[in-house]
Amino acid sequence: MKIGIVTDSSADIPAELAHKMGINVVPLYVRFGDDIFRERVTITDEQFYDKLINGPIHPVTIQPSPQDFVEVYKKLAAESDAIISIHISSKLSGTDNSALLAKSMLENACPITVIDSQFISVSLGLIVLMAAEAAQKGKDLDEILAMGNNAIPxxxxxxxxxxxxxxxxxxxxxxxxxxxxxxxxxxxxxxxxxxxxxxxxxxxxxxxxxxxxxxxxxxxxxxxxxxxxxxxxxxxxxxxxxxxxxxxxxxxxxxxxxxxxxxxxxxxxxxxxxxxxxx
Structure with a gap:
């Protein structure tokens, strides 16, 4: 059974590690005034902090759209038996909601489970990496979901x-x-x-x-x-x-x-x- 693992860029998982572990990362957006960037896609961390510290405009973050998730889910569903999508705390971002909306738009796709990790950044990353490692080892859907939910507390x-x-x-x-x-x-x-x-x-x-x-x-x-x-x-x-x-x-x-x-x-x-x- 092949389980696809999805998270968002707030997990701060380095691109090389995400690729190695088969993790699909959906970028959030950051907006400086009229300029909108996709995290680590159209703006690097170095560029971001330079603008944050030295620029005249304080940025805001924007959650991925449901369509952003639909595109990832569709591609992954074609090669997976199920998808587990683990995301930033719903109290800090609407990313989790976008993922749930995307799931509702893909009723004929493989089973998709969206998990609110209640975390952000490297703490979210630890949970995602654990799930990805379990998927690579051939654990089934129920086992990985149990591990993910048990890891949160x-x-x-x-x-x-x-x-x-x-x-x-x-x-x-x-x-x-x-x-x-x-x-x-x-x-x-x-x-x-x-x-x-x-x-x-x-x-x-x-x-x-x-x-x-x-x-x-x-x-x-x-x-x-x-x-x-x-x-x-x-x-x-x-x-x-x-x-x-x-x-x-x-x-x-x-x-x-x-x-x-x-x-x-x-x-x-x-x-x-x-x-x-x-x-």
Missing amino acids: KTQLFGLLDTLKYLLMGGRIGKAKALVGSLLGVKPILALKGGEVVPSAQARNRAKGIDRLLDDLKKIPDVVDIAVAHSTTPDDAQKLASQISTIVKDVPVRIVRLGTTLGVHIGPGALFIACRQKL
Whole structure:
């Protein structure tokens, strides 16, 4: 039984890895004024962050259209027995809804299951990669769906921001708005809980913030997959990955760059850790 795996670009899965694992990625869009780009298709991460930091217009993200999903589903249905489509939290984007609409437009296609991961970026990526690996190993549809749904409460995402400026401008701050007015001169630490951004802690400076991320990681048992993501600081990400390796032994730490979907809201200097516990 061949299972097709679909996700969206907010998962921040590098193109080479997605290709290797047979993952079909539907890009989100980012708009700077009148200019609209497809994430990592018509704008690179480097170009995006340059425009974000130095440009006069703050961008907004746009979910893929149902037709974007229809095109991917149609192609994949021709070579698959079923499709599993795993996406960014529905509390952060309408991407999940676009996927569901596309599914309803393809009643005669192979079975399509759309999963709201309740996550974004590398945490979503961990769940998608687990499902893709299971599909490559020949697991059946029910097994992969069970693994995907069981992985959601076993996955965590938390990170350090350099500033709340971009989160406020982006508007999708959820319960993190409770931090506003109390963070002058300190670094906010956020987490994703129940599909939305929530305040976790605050640190006096960046170094103490990174220490707090590591302390939080130490409290999580049975980690079997882990990744570090950064917006503009690859050296910091590499250093953090090395520190993580002394805590979570025998588990490779992937380093990825945060794309436009999360980058719009967190800005430069952000560092995030995503991990998945044993099912």
